[in-house]
Amino acid sequence: MTIHVKNNIHWVGQRDWEVRDFHGTEYKTLKGTSYNSYLIREGKNVLIDTVDHKFSREFVQNLAAVIDLASIDYVVINHAEEDHAGALSELMARIPGTPIYCTHNAIDSITGHHHHPEWNFHPVKTGDSLDIGNGKQLVFIETPMLHWPDSMMTYMTGDAVLFSNDAFGQHYCDEHLFNDEVDQTELMEQCQRYYANILTPFSPLVTAKIKEVLGFNLPVSMVATSHGVVWRDDPTQIILKYLEWADQYQEDRITLFYDSMSNNTRMMADAIAQGIHEVDPSVAVKIYNVSRHDKNEILTQVFRSKGILVGSSTMNNVMMPKVAGMLEEITGLRFRNKRAAAFGSYGWTGGAVDRIQTRLMDAGFDISFPLKTKWRPDGSALAECREHGRQIARQWALQPLAVPRSNTTHATAVTTATVIATPIATNDAIAMNNDRGMLCTVCQWIYDPALGEPDQLVAPETPWAAVPESFLCPGCGIGKEVFEPCTVGNRK
Numbered sequence: 085m086t087i088h089v090k091n092n093i094h095w096v097g098q099r100d101w102e103v104r105d106f107h108g109t110e111y112k113t114l115k116g117t118s119y120n121s122y123l124i125r126e127g128k129n130v131l132i133d134t135v136d137h138k139f140s141r142e143f144v145q146n147l148a149a150v151i152d153l154a155s156i157d158y159v160v161i162n163h164a165e166e167d168h169a170g171a172l173s174e175l176m177a178r179i180p181g182t183p184i185y186c187t188h189n190a191i192d193s194i195t196g197h198h199h200h201p202e203w204n205f206h207p208v209k210t211g212d213s214l215d216i217g218n219g220k221q222l223v224f225i226e227t228p229m230l231h232w233p234d235s236m237m238t239y240m241t242g243d244a245v246l247f248s249n250d251a252f253g254q255h256y257c258d259e260h261l262f263n264d265e266v267d268q269t270e271l272m273e274q275c276q277r278y279y280a281n282i283l284t285p286f287s288p289l290v291t292a293k294i295k296e297v298l299g300f301n302l303p304v305s306m307v308a309t310s311h312g313v314v315w316r317d318d319p320t321q322i323i324l325k326y327l328e329w330a331d332q333y334q335e336d337r338i339t340l341f342y343d344s345m346s347n348n349t350r351m352m353a354d355a356i357a358q359g360i361h362e363v364d365p366s367v368a369v370k371i372y373n374v375s376r377h378d379k380n381e382i383l384t385q386v387f388r389s390k391g392i393l394v395g396s397s398t399m400n401n402v403m404m405p406k407v408a409g410m411l412e413e414i415t416g417l418r419f420r421n422k423r424a425a426a427f428g429s430y431g432w433t434g435g436a437v438d439r440i441q442t443r444l445m446d447a448g449f450d451i452s453f454p455l456k457t458k459w460r461p462d463g464s465a466l467a468e469c470r471e472h473g474r475q476i477a478r479q480w481a482l483q484p485l486a487v488p489r490s491n492t493t494h495a496t497a498v499t500t501a502t503v504i505a506t507p508i509a510t511n512d513a514i515a516m517n518n519d520r521g522m523l524c525t526v527c528q529w530i531y532d533p534a535l536g537e538p539d540q541l542v543a544p545e546t547p548w549a550a551v552p553e554s555f556l557c558p559g560c561g562i563g564k565e566v567f568e569p570c571t572v573g574n575r576k
Contacts, residue, residue, distance in 0.1 A: 086150055087261050089122065089314060090306060091243050096147055097121040098135040101257050106167075111281055112380050115274055116257030119167055120310050122247060123150065124240070127217015128157040132238060132247050133310060137170025144174045153178050158214065160222065161186040162249040164193030164234050168310055173198045185214060187226055190234035208236070218242070223302075227251065227293050229286050229526045229560055237297070244305040246297075251290075252322045253309035254278045264317035271313065275322065278311075279329050280387035281380050284417045287330040288525045292565045294327055329387075332421035336482050337368040339385040342395030343375050343404035348429035348460050349395045355466045356393060356427065356455070359473020364485055367477065374406045379413070386414060391423035391480045392449075394440050398428065401435035411440065415447040418525065423480050424449035427472070429457045452479055522548045523570035529559030530570060 087095040097120040103113050119135035121143070129151060135143045147153065153175070159182055161169050172194065176182070181204055186194065188207040195201050208214075208224040215221055220242040227235045230251055238247040254274040258266045283290060307315040307322060315322050338360060344350045350373065357369045372382045386392055394411065396403040403411075424447075426440035434456045441454050455472045457465045478485060522531040531537065531551070536544040539558065542551055548567070555564050 085146060086123070089261075089308065090245060090316075092125045093240070093243065093245060093308075094123045094125075094150070095120060095261055095314070096123045096131075096143075096150060098139045098143060099257050099259075100136065100139070103255075106255065111255070112378055113255040114378070115255060115270065117167075117255040117311050118257055119170075120253075120308065120312075120314075122308060123147070124216065125151070126220055128215075129155050130158045130160060130214075130216055130222065131156055131175075132160045133162055133168050134171035134175060136167045137173075140171040140174035143171045144178065147175075148178075156182055158182065158216075159184045160214075160238055160247075161190060161194065162236050162238055162247060163232060163310065164190045164197065165232065166197060168249075169194060169197070173200070176200065176203060185222075185224070187224075187228075187234050187236050189228070189232075190236075193232070193234045210236075216240075225297060228562060229289055230293060231282055231286060233560065239302060241302075244303040245308055246302075246304050246306070246319075247308045249310050250282070251309070252307050252315065252326065254312035256312040258313070261314050262317070263313040263315045263319075263322075266313060272325075274312065275325065276329070276387070277380060277384045279326065280384040281417075283326075283330075284387060284419065286526055287332075287420070288566045288568070289562060290326055290330040292563075294323060294330075298323075333387065334390040334421055335368070335388045336366065337370070337385070337389045338391050338393065338476070338480065339370050339372070339382070339389040340393040340395065341372040341374050341377075341382050341407075341410065342428070343373065343397065343407045344395070344429075345397045345399065345404070346429075346460070348457070349397050349427070351461050351466065352427055352429060352455070352457055352469045353393070353395055355461070355469035356473040356476070359470035359475075360477040361473075362470070363474045363477035364481055367481075374404075374410050379410065382410065383413060383417065386419060386422075387417075389422065390482060391425075391452075391476070393425055393427060393476070394444065395427045396436040396440060398430035398434050398436035401433055403428075403436040403439050407436075407440065408443075411443045411447065415443070418448065420448065422449055423452055425452040425476065426454040427456070427469075429459065429461065431459060434458075452476060520548070521570050522567040524557045524559055524562065525566050525568055526562050527557060527559035529557050531567065 089095055097118055099118045101116040103117055106113050121134050122132040124130040156179055183204045183206050185206045185208055191205045210226045213221045213223045223239040225237045227237055235249055237249050256274040260266050304319055307319045340353045342349050342353050353371050357371055360369050370385050396407040424444040426437045428437045437454050437456050445451050533547050536542040536546045540555060
C-alpha cells in the first residue's frame with residue numbers, strides 16, 4: 085500500500101494500531117502509532133527510513149510490489165532506532181550494495197543493531213547534499229540529541245518537504261495521513277504528550293536547532309514526520325508550537341500526584357486541591373494516583389503545570405516506590421520554570437515527605453514549604469490542608485489575587501505543618517560569581533573554569549565568556565548554546 089504525499093513522493097510505511105508500549109514500557113501509546121517511510125522517485129529512486137523491525141517482512145514485500153528493489157539508488161536513514169531502521173536487514177539482504185546515507189554516529193548505531201559493518205555507508209553532516217535528479221536535491225541537517233546522537237533531518241529542494249525524523253511527530257494512528265484530515269483535539273493532545281515525555285530534556289537544543297533550520301530561509305510546504313501525521317496544512321504551526329513548548333512552558337495549572345497506603349495522603353490531596361480552588365478558581369487543578377493513572381499522562385500534566393505537589397505515605401521511612409519512580413523520571417526530563425512541594429501522612433516518622441522535598445530540589449524545582457499529617461487526618465488536619473492549599477494558590481499565582489475578607493480567620497491555621505523553604509540561586513546571581521560553572525542541559529556535563537578543558541586547549545581558570553565559540557561539550561558534542569550557569573561546589 086502507498087499513499088501519495090506530493091509529486092513523486094509516496095508514503096510506504098506501516099500503521100500499528102495495536103502497539104501500547106514504546107521504549108520498553110516507558111511510553112504508553114494509547115492511540116497506536118505509524119512508522120513512516122517515504123519513497124521518492126525522481127531521476128534517482130530514494131527510500132527515506134524503513135519501519136519497525138517486527139514489520140520487516142511485510143514492509144519489504146509491500147515495497148517490492150511498488151518498485152523493483154534493485155532500482156532503489158539510495159537509502160537515507162534519519163535515525164537508527166529500531167522503529168525507524170528496523171527493516172534494514174531484510175531490505176539490504178535484497179539490495180546489499182545500495183548506498184546508505186546517515187550521520188557518522190548512525191553508522192555505529194546501525195552496525196550495533198544489525199551487525200553488518202560491510203554495508204555501503206555514506207556519512208553526511210549538516211549542509212551536505214545529494215543530487216536526486218530533475219533539478220532536486222536532498223539536503224541533510226544533523227540534529228544530535230533530538231533525541232539520539234545519530235539523529236538528522238532531510239530536506240528535499242523543489243518540493244520543499246522536510247523529512248523531520250522524530251521532531252514534530254506523535255504516536256497517533258489513523259487511516260488518514262495528513263494533519264487536516266484527523267481530529268484536531270486528539271492530534272494536538274498526542275503532539276504535546278510526545279514532546280513532554282520524549283523531547284523535554286532537550287528543549288534548549290530544540291530551540292537552537294529550529295532557529296538554525298529557520299535560518300536557512302528554506303520554504304517548507306510539508307513536514308513529513310517519522311510517526312503520525314504529515315503536516316501539509318499550515319505546516320509551520322507545529323514548528324511554532326515546539327518553540328513555545330521549548331521555552332520553559334507552563335500554563336495556569338497545578339498538578340498533584342501521590343500514592344497512599346490507607347487513603348490518608350489521598351484525603352490530604354483532596355483538601356489541598358479544595359484550598360487552591362477556593363483562593364484561585366481560575367487555576368486548573370488535577371489530582372492523580374500514580375498507582376492507578378497513566379504515567380505518561382501525569383508527566384504531560386507536569387509539563388503543562390506551573391507547579392506540582394507530590395504526596396506519599398511513609399513506608400519504612402521512605403516514600404512509596406511508585407512515587408520514587410515518578411520523581412526519577414521527572415528528574416530525567418529536567419523541567420524548567422516550575423514550583424513544587426511535598427506532602428504526606430505518616431505514623432511513626434515522616435521520612436517520605438523529607439525525601440520527596442529533597443528530590444524535587446535536586447530536580448531543579450523552585451521549592452515551597454511541605455506539609456505532613458500524622459496518622460489519618462481529622463477535621464482539624466483537613467482544615468490545615470485546605471489552608472496549605474490556599475497559601476500555595478497565593479504563592480504560585482501568575483497574577484495578583486483578590487484577598488478574601490475571611491482570609492484572616494485562617495491566618496493561624498497552619499501551626500503544625502513542617503515548613504522547609506530553600507532559596508534557589510538565580511542565573512543572574514550565579515553569573516556574578518567568578519567561579520561559576522556551566523551545565524550542558526543535554527547531557528549534564530559541567531564546565532568547571534578552574535579545570536578548563538585541556539583537550540580543547542582551554543586553559544585552567546578560563547571563564548566561560550572566554551571559552552571559544554567553537555567549543556563542543558565533551559559529553560555529547562553539542563555547542564555552547566545549550567549551556568546554562570550552575571554552581572560547581574567549593575574547590576578549596
